[in-house]
Amino acid sequence: QVQLVEFGGGLVQAGGSLRLSCAVSGRTFSSYAMGWFRQAPGKEREFVAAIRWSGSSTDYADSVKGRFTISRDNAKNTVYLQMNSLKPEDTAVYYCAADRRVHGLSRTRNAYDDWGQGTQVTVSS
Numbered sequence: 001q002v003q004l005v006e007f008g009g010g011l012v013q014a015g016g017s018l019r020l021s022c023a024v025s026g027r028t029f030s031s032y033a034m035g036w037f038r039q040a041p042g043k044e045r046e047f048v049a050a051i052r053w054s055g056s057s058t059d060y061a062d063s064v065k066g067r068f069t070i071s072r073d074n075a076k077n078t079v080y081l082q083m084n085s086l087k088p089e090d091t092a093v094y095y096c097a098a099d100r101r102v103h104g105l106s107r108t109r110n111a112y113d114d115w116g117q118g119t120q121v122t123v124s125s
Contacts, residue, residue, distance in 0.1 A: 002026045002114040004096050009119030012086055016123070020081040022096030022116055030074035033104030035112055036081045038092035038121075045095070047107040049081060057105055064090075086123045093118040 008020040022034070035050040049070040050059045058070050069082040079096060097112035104111060 002029075002032075002098055002100075004098060004114055004116035006094065006096050006116045006119040009094060009121045011122045011124065014086060014088055014123055014125050016086050017082070017084045018086065018121060020083065020094055020096075020119060020121075022079045022081075024077045024079070024096075024098060026077070028100075029077040029098075031100075031102060033099040033101065033106070034070075034072060034079040035097045035099065035106070036070060036079075036094060037097060037109065038090075038094045039118075040089075040092040043092075045109060047109075048094070050099075050105050050107065051079065052105050053102065059105055059107065061107075083121070086121075088123045088125045090121060091123050092121060094121050 003025040005023050036048040037045050039045040051070045067085045072079040095118045096116045098114040099112045
């Protein structure tokens with residue numbers, strides 16, 4: 001069974017930065033595509049970013065492109081989301097997710113097999 005645990009959420013002022021981490025259990029982490037999603041109160045969970053198993057390909061939602069960077073360290077079984085120039089509208093619970101398909105790089109929630117419990121990010125104006 002794959003387990004995902006997110007770290008690094010918190011309260012930050014607009015314009016600030018946060019780095020989220022997601023530690024993943026399981027020996028086959030390096031073969032998973034990984035994604036970050038977020039859910040604000042009263043809204044649907046939405047795609048933020050994804051990275052292919054090798055790290056060679058990434059994808060971002062238009063709302064975060066140029067401000068957020070997804071990366072991974074397969075030796076540490078960890079995926080990261082560096083968030084810069086944060087805005088109040090980035091406030092949400094952030095979830096990491098694992099897609100066990102070898103060539104995964106999806107924006108669709110249903111493509112992901114395993115999810116973390118989420119970490120709160122709050123951006124004050």
